[in-house]
Amino acid sequence: MNINKLRLVRPIAIFALFSLVFFTGCTKQPADDGVIRIGSVAPLTGSQSHYGKDNDNGARLAIEELNAKGVTIGGKPVKFELVSEDDQADPKTATIVAQKLVDKQVKGVIGHLNSGTTIPASKIYYDAGIVQISPSATAIAYTKQGFKSAFRVMTNDSQQGRVLGEFAVKKLGAKSVAIIDDRTAYGQGIADEVEKAVVASGGAVVSRQYTTDSSSDFTAILTSIKSTSPDVVFYGGMDPQGAPLVKQMRNLGLAATYLGGDGLNTLDYLRLAGKDGEGTVASMPGLPIDQMPGGKNFQEKFNARYGPIQVYAPYAYDAVMVMVDAMMRANSADPAMYLPEVAKTQYQGVTGNIAFDEKGDVKAAAITLYQAKGDKWEVLEVINE
Amino acid sequence: MNEFYQHLINGLVLGSIYALIALGYTMVYGIMQLINFAHGEVTMMGAMICLTVLNAMLGSSGMPHYLILLLGMGTAVIFCMALGFTIERVAYRPLRNAPRLAPLITAIGMSIVLQNIAMLMWGKRPLNFPDIIPIARFEILGAHITNVQIVIIVSAVVLMLGLWLLINRTRLGRAMRATSQSPALASLMGINPNTIISVTFMIGGGLAAVAGVMVNAYYGPAHYTMGFMLGLKAFTAAVLGGIGNVAGAMFGGILLGLIESLGAGYIHKLTFGFMGSDYQDVFAFMVLILILVFRPSGLFGERVGDRA
Numbered sequence: 001m002n003i004n005k006l007r008l009v010r011p012i013a014i015f016a017l018f019s020l021v022f023f024t025g026c027t028k029q030p031a032d033d034g035v036i037r038i039g040s041v042a043p044l045t046g047s048q049s050h051y052g053k054d055n056d057n058g059a060r061l062a063i064e065e066l067n068a069k070g071v072t073i074g075g076k077p078v079k080f081e082l083v084s085e086d087d088q089a090d091p092k093t094a095t096i097v098a099q100k101l102v103d104k105q106v107k108g109v110i111g112h113l114n115s116g117t118t119i120p121a122s123k124i125y126y127d128a129g130i131v132q133i134s135p136s137a138t139a140i141a142y143t144k145q146g147f148k149s150a151f152r153v154m155t156n157d158s159q160q161g162r163v164l165g166e167f168a169v170k171k172l173g174a175k176s177v178a179i180i181d182d183r184t185a186y187g188q189g190i191a192d193e194v195e196k197a198v199v200a201s202g203g204a205v206v207s208r209q210y211t212t213d214s215s216s217d218f219t220a221i222l223t224s225i226k227s228t229s230p231d232v233v234f235y236g237g238m239d240p241q242g243a244p245l246v247k248q249m250r251n252l253g254l255a256a257t258y259l260g261g262d263g264l265n266t267l268d269y270l271r272l273a274g275k276d277g278e279g280t281v282a283s284m285p286g287l288p289i290d291q292m293p294g295g296k297n298f299q300e301k302f303n304a305r306y307g308p309i310q311v312y313a314p315y316a317y318d319a320v321m322v323m324v325d326a327m328m329r330a331n332s333a334d335p336a337m338y339l340p341e342v343a344k345t346q347y348q349g350v351t352g353n354i355a356f357d358e359k360g361d362v363k364a365a366a367i368t369l370y371q372a373k374g375d376k377w378e379v380l381e382v383i384n385e
Numbered sequence: 386m387n388e389f390y391q392h393l394i395n396g397l398v399l400g401s402i403y404a405l406i407a408l409g410y411t412m413v414y415g416i417m418q419l420i421n422f423a424h425g426e427v428t429m430m431g432a433m434i435c436l437t438v439l440n441a442m443l444g445s446s447g448m449p450h451y452l453i454l455l456l457g458m459g460t461a462v463i464f465c466m467a468l469g470f471t472i473e474r475v476a477y478r479p480l481r482n483a484p485r486l487a488p489l490i491t492a493i494g495m496s497i498v499l500q501n502i503a504m505l506m507w508g509k510r511p512l513n514f515p516d517i518i519p520i521a522r523f524e525i526l527g528a529h530i531t532n533v534q535i536v537i538i539v540s541a542v543v544l545m546l547g548l549w550l551l552i553n554r555t556r557l558g559r560a561m562r563a564t565s566q567s568p569a570l571a572s573l574m575g576i577n578p579n580t581i582i583s584v585t586f587m588i589g590g591g592l593a594a595v596a597g598v599m600v601n602a603y604y605g606p607a608h609y610t611m612g613f614m615l616g617l618k619a620f621t622a623a624v625l626g627g628i629g630n631v632a633g634a635m636f637g638g639i640l641l642g643l644i645e646s647l648g649a650g651y652i653h654k655l656t657f658g659f660m661g662s663d664y665q666d667v668f669a670f671m672v673l674i675l676i677l678v679f680r681p682s683g684l685f686g687e688r689v690g691d692r693a
Contacts (some may be wrong), residue, residue: 244605
């Protein structure tokens with residue numbers, strides 16, 4: 001008896017479920033109800049979820065403020081709605097959620113967080129004609145694809161590499177620089193830019209060496225480097241290699257200043273490198289929060305609403321503001337209409353003055369250089385390009 | 386010329402570590418004709434255990450540092466000997482009479498299990514060797530060498546000499562040699578091959594633990610995946626020297642270390658900039674392929690193919 005009942009219940013349940021999905025799908029076709037949906041994508045689960053949640057909250061804070069203030073576009077008062085999606089920092093998932101947002105007909109996307117997810121997703125947004133502003137993707141390749149819909153409000157690796165190269169020669173007074181990279185897209189990209197900048201500023205690249213992102217023995221390349229006695233050694237890569245590298249460097253009696261990109265600018269680096277890491281100089285895109293034009297104010301608002309800031313929340317906040325600013329100037333939330341206005345942006349944001357170059361990269365590039373002192377990174381110098 | 390000496394020293398240190406791990410491969414192969422692919426993970430476990438003991442002792446006890454270091458090393462060695470014994474008991478002994486492929490597959494399975502245990506216990510982040518040894522640097526012929534490097538080379542040599550004496554000058558060693566020649570015949574002479582096999586795994590595990598601690602102390606952070614590459618390199622060293630031959634493993638390890646260091650140091654000049662130092666790992670495996678193609682029995686190998 002029970003079994004018979006179950007047999008009947010299951011198809012009905014499945015049918016009900018399907019029809020529910022189907023009908024809600026139908027009714028949820030966004031009508032012109034004065035609500036403008038903006039997508040926000042970041043890893044909300046997994047090991048990078050603390051960064052992802054941070055970005056999402058930054059964007060949400062902007063949306064809430066805009067709604068509270070009341071925005072009029074094309075003569076009509078509008079409301080904004082943030083549609084959050086989780087890409088799990090995974091490129092495959094990123095394309096799936098990107099398609100989902102396109103299907104939901106969002107007017108623009110804030111995201112993604114990682115370069116590896118931003119790049120594949122950007123193709124989907126570009127094909128659908130949706131404006132994408134990434135708050136935190138730094139890989140050069142993102143804006144190099146020629147997608148008119150792709151923007152970012154954070155300095156890219158090329159700008160970072162250039163600043164590092166110039167800093168090595170002009171501020172550290174290095175005549176000779178040795179460069180090592182780990183042959184990943186990030187490491188190689190930033191190391192190539194450093195090399196160009198060193199040469200352009202009148203320094204010499206005396207040795208160019210390579211390792212991999214799974215190596216642990218760097219003594220051979222460091223010995224070769226030592227024979228060229230450089231003033232500065234630059235490493236393009238992440239901390240699991242960067243930290244043992246500096247230890248082996250000091251053991252070989254190589255006293256050169258150690259310089260790195262944002263891959264080394266972590267607390268893990270300080271922990272792993274210990275005493276040998278002291279004095280390491282590493283960059284970070286953007287300004288330190290207390291030096292951002294609207295940093296203090298933003299920090300207070302954000303702390304009150306969501307707690308402490310991880311890193312990129314101010315950039316996500318600015319990305320939303322830039323997008324809505326363009327909509328207001330275009331008098332339309334239609335991506336095709338407001339896209340040209342995004343390109344013409346002149347916006348004074350929390351993180352700085354935002355304007356885009358022809359590729360969609362932010363023009364005024366601020367890079368902060370930090371130096372390892374004890375168990376923290378101290379601001380050494382802020383460089384505004 | 387200074388550069389050359391420095392490369393030699395680097396190669397010797399790296400090679401000593403490879404040799405210690407290679408011994409574990411070669412002894413097991415010599416007796417059972419089995420490649421124990423979980424051996425790299427035993428090395429990793431050694432590093433992890435020593436690290437844990439050091440961190441625990443440093444915080445709580447006022448013992449002198451060298452005692453703590455010896456204690457950490459000792460714990461790691463004992464643990465890895467037990468681990469080697471357990472691996473053999475669990476993964477290989479039940480398959481003693483199975484086709485040769487079966488224990489090879491359990492070896493790979495064992496390696497995955499150990500990696501995952503380490504990941505669960507110590508997490509995914511790399512772990513540092515605590516600042517316990519004050520590093521002293523010396524200069525010889527313009528090349529730099531630290532006290533850690535000297536200790537690595539000296540203790541590797543001492544351990545290898547000890548092993549050589551054990552195998553060639555003791556009753557146990559004679560039993561091991563007999564078992565490696567013919568387990569069946571050895572058992573007729575009153576030797577229990579199972580005991581000998583267990584002892585072999587324990588000796589190999591102990592040496593691997595020492596090597597793991599050395600890697601952690603000199604090259605940098607310990608990580609749950611560190612055993613994989615180390616194991617492959619050491620296996621290459623064992624094949625290079627002639628797998629199954631103990632002197633061959635020692636020699637092959639040192640030689641491989643030197644090939645890697647000198648290769649990575651000079652490849653850029655040798656190929657006129659065509660290849661860079663990122664090919665460092667490639668040397669080890671190029672050597673492996675060349676040896677397998679042209680001299681499968683290895684440089685010291687006298688054993689013929691019918692048993693392999």
